Amino acid sequence: MEQIYTIPVNEAFDKSIADPKCGCPFCTIFNKLEANEVEMITGASMMEPSVRIETNEKGFCKKHFSMMTNCENKLSLALILESHLDLLKDKLKGNFLNSVMGTKGSNALKKAGAVSESCYICDRIELYFPKMIETAVLLWETSGDFKDKLRKQPYFCLPHYTRILSFAKDKLDRRKFNDFYDDISSVENAYLAKIKDDVSWFCKKFDYRYESEPWYDSKDAIYRAIKFLSGSDE
Ligand SMILES: [Zn+2]
Numbered sequence: 001m002e003q004i005y006t007i008p009v010n011e012a013f014d015k016s017i018a019d020p021k022c023g024c025p026f027c028t029i030f031n032k033l034e035a036n037e038v039e040m041i042t043g044a045s046m047m048e049p050s051v052r053i054e055t056n057e058k059g060f061c062k063k064h065f066s067m068m069t070n071c072e073n074k075l076s077l078a079l080i081l082e083s084h085l086d087l088l089k090d091k092l093k094g095n096f097l098n099s100v101m102g103t104k105g106s107n108a109l110k111k112a113g114a115v116s117e118s119c120y121i122c123d124r125i126e127l128y129f130p131k132m133i134e135t136a137v138l139l140w141e142t143s144g145d146f147k148d149k150l151r152k153q154p155y156f157c158l159p160h161y162t163r164i165l166s167f168a169k170d171k172l173d174r175r176k177f178n179d180f181y182d183d184i185s186s187v188e189n190a191y192l193a194k195i196k197d198d199v200s201w202f203c204k205k206f207d208y209r210y211e212s213e214p215w216y217d218s219k220d221a222i223y224r225a226i227k228f229l230s231g232s233d234e
């Protein structure tokens with residue numbers, strides 16, 4: 001287990017215990033990795049030739065372009081865009097018409113269109129995020145303290161819950177996986193039952209018979225249910 005990953009994993013798990021509103025600890029980890037990458041690409045990394053070759057080729061997804069436009073350094077973004085567009089310009093001229101008209105025309109269009117789907121930042125996050133998942137599973141396996149932390153989490157968003165289960169299923173032997181599943185699924189199922197009840201109560205509040213009843217925890221139930229279902233990193 002690599003030490004550099006245990007720190008952010010422990011920090012995120014501690015944070016969600018201290019304040020359950022932080023929600024899924026893996027969303028916290030993801031958001032931190034993402035913010036870091038956005039900061040780097042609009043800062044120091046931008047001028048590195050090897051990075052620029054990659055950003056020219058891949059570009060960025062809509063979400064990450066949007067995060068980059070919120071950064072102070074607009075010149076960085078403009079320089080990245082300038083060379084990215086330059087490369088695209090080259091790709092779309094010359095033989096492009098022939099490729100489109102040729103027998104592999106749909107392939108050529110697919111390839112050109114794929115630029116708007118590939119993303120330098122998504123790929124960078126994906127370099128580190130699986131290590132965080134792995135570290136959490138290994139910490140659970142080796143540390144009683146972390147086992148306890150996992151059981152005290154408010155919930156795991158559905159995308160991260162299924163992702164960690166899929167990793168643990170391959171990594172742990174059957175008996176250990178059963179124990180892991182017991183620990184994590186009791187957190188998950190308890191939250192799922194709670195959020196479902198909160199949404200149901202929210203619905204009931206629209207019935208005049210419940211008008212004078214209190215809202216309990218249901219005022220923000222829609223928002224929390226969506227956060228649970230899709231994660232806060234989407
Ligand atoms: Zn999550």
Ligand SMILES: [Zn+2]
Nearest residue numbers: 061064119122
């Ligand atoms: Zn992206």
